[in-house]
Amino acid sequence: MIAIVDYGAGNLVSVKKALDWLGQDCAITSDPAEVRRARKIILPGVGHFASTAALKHSGLQDAIAEAITRKVPFLGICVGMQWMFAGSEESPETRGLGLFPGTCARFPQNVKSPHVGWNQLEFASTSRMFRDLPPSPFVYFTHSYHAPVNGTTVASCEYGGRFSAAVERDLLFGVQFHPEKSGEIGLRLLANFCAI
Amino acid sequence: MLTKRIIACLDVDDGRVVKGVQFVNLRDAGDPAQLAKRHSESGADEIVLLDISAAHQRRATLLDTVRRTAKEIFIPFTVGGGIRTLPEAAAVFSAGADKISINSSALADPTLITQIAERFGSQAVVVAIDAKRHNGSWQAFTHGGRVSSDRDAVEWALEAESRGAGEILLTSMDRDGTASGFDCELTRAIADRLHIPVIASGGAGGAPHFVEVFREGHADAALAASIFHYGISSLGDLKQHLRAQNIPVRWPC
Numbered sequence: 001m002i003a004i005v006d007y008g009a010g011n012l013v014s015v016k017k018a019l020d021w022l023g024q025d026c027a028i029t030s031d032p033a034e035v036r037r038a039r040k041i042i043l044p045g046v047g048h049f050a051s052t053a054a055l056k057h058s059g060l061q062d063a064i065a066e067a068i069t070r071k072v073p074f075l076g077i078c079v080g081m082q083w084m085f086a087g088s089e090e091s092p093e094t095r096g097l098g099l100f101p102g103t104c105a106r107f108p109q110n111v112k113s114p115h116v117g118w119n120q121l122e123f124a125s126t127s128r129m130f131r132d133l134p135p136s137p138f139v140y141f142t143h144s145y146h147a148p149v150n151g152t153t154v155a156s157c158e159y160g161g162r163f164s165a166a167v168e169r170d171l172l173f174g175v176q177f178h179p180e181k182s183g184e185i186g187l188r189l190l191a192n193f194c195a196i
Numbered sequence: 197m198l199t200k201r202i203i204a205c206l207d208v209d210d211g212r213v214v215k216g217v218q219f220v221n222l223r224d225a226g227d228p229a230q231l232a233k234r235h236s237e238s239g240a241d242e243i244v245l246l247d248i249s250a251a252h253q254r255r256a257t258l259l260d261t262v263r264r265t266a267k268e269i270f271i272p273f274t275v276g277g278g279i280r281t282l283p284e285a286a287a288v289f290s291a292g293a294d295k296i297s298i299n300s301s302a303l304a305d306p307t308l309i310t311q312i313a314e315r316f317g318s319q320a321v322v323v324a325i326d327a328k329r330h331n332g333s334w335q336a337f338t339h340g341g342r343v344s345s346d347r348d349a350v351e352w353a354l355e356a357e358s359r360g361a362g363e364i365l366l367t368s369m370d371r372d373g374t375a376s377g378f379d380c381e382l383t384r385a386i387a388d389r390l391h392i393p394v395i396a397s398g399g400a401g402g403a404p405h406f407v408e409v410f411r412e413g414h415a416d417a418a419l420a421a422s423i424f425h426y427g428i429s430s431l432g433d434l435k436q437h438l439r440a441q442n443i444p445v446r447w448p449c
Binding site for chain 1: 266267416
């Protein structure tokens with residue numbers, strides 16, 4: 001079973017819908033025990049970085065951290081990806097998991113924020129997530145904060161500067177865009193993650 | 197580079213698309229789920245479903261329509277029409293909408309914008325403004341354009357942004373249904389003052405109108421209904437035209 005972690009932030013229906021479409025056994029859950037039993041874990045999230053504080057209070061953070069040490073594949077989406085970094089300027093008092101180095105920052109004033117719409121990925125290296133994807137595909141973004149580009153960046157995107165659109169280390173994956181809202185490209189990416 | 201979005205709109209009454217339903221080879225042309233899927237496959241960047249049925253007892257039908265439509269598409273899906281409270285918005289999100297659009301209810305109670313934004317995120321809140329020219333400026337109208345709110349459309353857009361709206365869906369009542377082109381002046385007046393994206397609506401009659409509203413109107417996205425349903429402008433042809441004019445669009449889809 002693939003656990004879609006529910007920590008009370010945003011709307012998880014569309015991720016579930018995409019996995020159902022792909023024929024994957026999945027469930028939306030806020031139960032740490034169920035997260036511990038999962039074969040794979042997806043942490044969606046839209047909205048405010050501070051909402052991730054609920055992960056800690058509910059025991060979900062411990063369940064996720066423990067699953068990660070057992071090499072359970074993990075995918076963070078949008079704020080879910082940002083939470084894998086050390087933190088975000090959006091809520092400096094809320095700590096991220098620190099699986100990837102750096103802090104998420106706001107977009108500069110010279111571009112509209114949030115960054116909403118379809119933008120192009122530039123692949124920085126190969127990734128199991130990107131198997132069978134065409135070069136420079138368009139994917140759907142909606143976010144006001146972004147993660148820095150570093151050695152774990154597997155795809156970047158240009159908007160008021162370059163930012164990390166996808167990161168990967170071992171069995172840890174993060175995407176700033178919404179694969180569940182990115183048409184055929186997004187479904188293929190989710191299918192790739194499910195196949196890992 | 198961030199692309200300009202082309203949004204296909206479905207006006208729905210009691211579970212059926214009511215405007216523009218002349219697709220060939222489509223068994224049930226008035227079915228929102230089928231039309232949404234068709235538009236998504238032909239290159240729409242987003243789908244907006246607006247429920248124009250007034251009767252309250254039709255809410256159950258709407259939720260069923262949203263559920264069936266959401267199942268067919270994997271691009272952003274906005275639902276609007278008659279959402280008055282946070283619980284009503286929550287029901288529409290659970291049925292599969294990614295964003296909700298509010299208009300009259302936001303003008304009646306602007307705190308609704310903040311309530312929904314705090315629970316579901318600003319990206320999920322689209323404030324729709326129906327604007328009509330009046331003495332050299334634009335007034336916001338409610339109830340499907342029947343009632344004047346006495347609010348200046350530009351001021352209202354700024355307030356909506358400050359209260360947590362993630363996007364503005366701006367319809368020119370003067371141009372709606374005329375196929376004479378978007379109101380670029382109105383669109384620019386709002387797009388240039390806001391930091392959130394503005395979706396232009398009302399008046400699309402052909403591909404050159406889209407070029408205008410992106411270039412002259414500074415729109416971030418443009419929405420149309422009948423020209424796509426009637427097949428006057430196929431989404432693919434429209435995007436090819438925009439590309440040829442150096443307007444960035446998502447292509448191939």
